[in-house]
Amino acid sequence: MSAGGIRERLRAAWERMRGRAAKTAAEAALVALFLLAFLVVLRSLFPEGTGLRGVIRGGGASGSEEAEGRLWTLDGGKALPAPVPIAGYVAEMRNDVQNRRAESIAWSRASKGMRLFSRDAVQTAGDSSASIWVGGKGTVHLGERSLMVIRRMEREAESGAKRSILLMVDGEIRGRIEGTRREPVSVDLESMGGVGRIVSPGGKGGAADFRVTVNPDRTTTYSVFEGSALVQGLGRSVTVGENQYTIVSPTAPPTDPAALPPAPEIEGPGDGAEYLFRSLPTRVRFAWKAAGGAEAFRVVLARDPEFRDTVVDEWVEGGGTASFVHGNLPEGSYYWRVTSRWGLVESGYPKARALRLVRKTAPPALRTEAVPDAARGDFCVVRGSTEPGASLRVAGKAVLPDGAGAFESVVPLERGVNMIVVEASDAAGNTAYRSLRVTGR
Numbered sequence: 001m002s003a004g005g006i007r008e009r010l011r012a013a014w015e016r017m018r019g020r021a022a023k024t025a026a027e028a029a030l031v032a033l034f035l036l037a038f039l040v041v042l043r044s045l046f047p048e049g050t051g052l053r054g055v056i057r058g059g060g061a062s063g064s065e066e067a068e069g070r071l072w073t074l075d076g077g078k079a080l081p082a083p084v085p086i087a088g089y090v091a092e093m094r095n096d097v098q099n100r101r102a103e104s105i106a107w108s109r110a111s112k113g114m115r116l117f118s119r120d121a122v123q124t125a126g127d128s129s130a131s132i133w134v135g136g137k138g139t140v141h142l143g144e145r146s147l148m149v150i151r152r153m154e155r156e157a158e159s160g161a162k163r164s165i166l167l168m169v170d171g172e173i174r175g176r177i178e179g180t181r182r183e184p185v186s187v188d189l190e191s192m193g194g195v196g197r198i199v200s201p202g203g204k205g206g207a208a209d210f211r212v213t214v215n216p217d218r219t220t221t222y223s224v225f226e227g228s229a230l231v232q233g234l235g236r237s238v239t240v241g242e243n244q245y246t247i248v249s250p251t252a253p254p255t256d257p258a259a260l261p262p263a264p265e266i267e268g269p270g271d272g273a274e275y276l277f278r279s280l281p282t283r284v285r286f287a288w289k290a291a292g293g294a295e296a297f298r299v300v301l302a303r304d305p306e307f308r309d310t311v312v313d314e315w316v317e318g319g320g321t322a323s324f325v326h327g328n329l330p331e332g333s334y335y336w337r338v339t340s341r342w343g344l345v346e347s348g349y350p351k352a353r354a355l356r357l358v359r360k361t362a363p364p365a366l367r368t369e370a371v372p373d374a375a376r377g378d379f380c381v382v383r384g385s386t387e388p389g390a391s392l393r394v395a396g397k398a399v400l401p402d403g404a405g406a407f408e409s410v411v412p413l414e415r416g417v418n419m420i421v422v423e424a425s426d427a428a429g430n431t432a433y434r435s436l437r438v439t440g441r
């Protein structure tokens with residue numbers, strides 16, 4: 001082959017390599033461009049390094065916030081040095097609860113006992129909830145479809161009070177904090193509308209019980225059941241007292257504090273009620289008196305009296321409906337309460353009531369004896385005792401025992417041998433039988 005042919009082949013090979021290189025570079029540039037756009041979107045959705053007040057007011061984090069360097073123990077006791085402070089932890093959770101770390105763009109499933117740090121986010125899905133410890137005896141409870149960012153927990157230098165700063169993005173937070181005279185506790189809850197500071201000073205000031213709800217129109221309702229809250233927005237501050245609420249929005253200052261609407265009057269189950277079942281759980285009917293004008297009612301059922309470990313959190317439409325039925329509760333102790341909703345405001349809770357479901361497979365105790373009539377011999381008296389509350393039949397006839405379970409019944413006899421059957425049944429459906437052989441004359 002001539003030198004000219006070799007040069008032509010080399011030139012063609014070089015052109016092919018340049019073409020492939022250019023194509024590869026273009027593809028790499030395109031991928032990088034899409035990645036950059038993706039990161040810009042993520043950064044806009046999940047800004048990093050911005051404090052809660054910065055998110056609300058457009059500012060950045062202060063130098064003092066960045067200089068935090070203490071780690072509080074989970075029981076709110078002795079402080080230990082650490083590079084990153086703990087701002088809380090997941091005390092309880094139900095169903096789908098997600099967590100996003102401050103320096104991460106990905107969400108992951110939360111777990112009970114998980115430690116939460118500054119700027120971590122917690123989100124609940126539908127029919128899900130989470131209780132977050134925020135210092136001392138302070139706990140906030142996230143309802144379903146709620147999103148909260150924990151900014152930090154700090155101790156104020158002058159007063160020694162512990163303060164947690166939270167950003168409420170969406171949904172609902174119900175909280176209860178309890179400080180002491182030596183160690184007051186407060187929570188700053190910020191939303192798109194304003195900032196609410198709830199304080200439990202301890203001593204005669206007592207605990208603080210509150211609820212903050214981000215409404216569909218992006219207003220925020222601050223409700224106080226115990227204690228008080230200072231709510232600020234657009235240059236105005238109002239003090240919300242016990243059983244009061246205020247509504248604040250991004251375009252309007254807090255409304256004047258007003259009384260919360262009345263809570264429903266509970267009809268049943270009674271406090272301490274007990275339900276027995278043998279195999280399938282019994283149906284429990286929760287009933288209340290519907291207050292006129294209420295749009296809906298909220299039934300909450302939990303395994304603990306603080307309502308951290310919730311089992312049911314359901315809305316029931318208003319009108320003529322004043323009950324809720326649950327037919328699949330496992331054995332155990334429960335606590336329940338109900339509220340009413342009027343527009344953007346939910347009432348306070350009446351006193352919580354307890355109930356207990358007990359799985360029982362043993363038949364009730366039953367003791368019987370028959371005493372024939374000595375003179376005539378054509379009847380006998382059947383007497384005995386059974387489990388209090390059990391239903392009783394003697395020779396096919398219903399007999400009502402007294403409160404202690406004792407009973408007595410007169411049974412006519414036929415001439416000859418009579419078989420008298422006594423049966424006792426408990427509320428779970430377990431039945432005990434006794435047969436008495438009596439001779440009539």
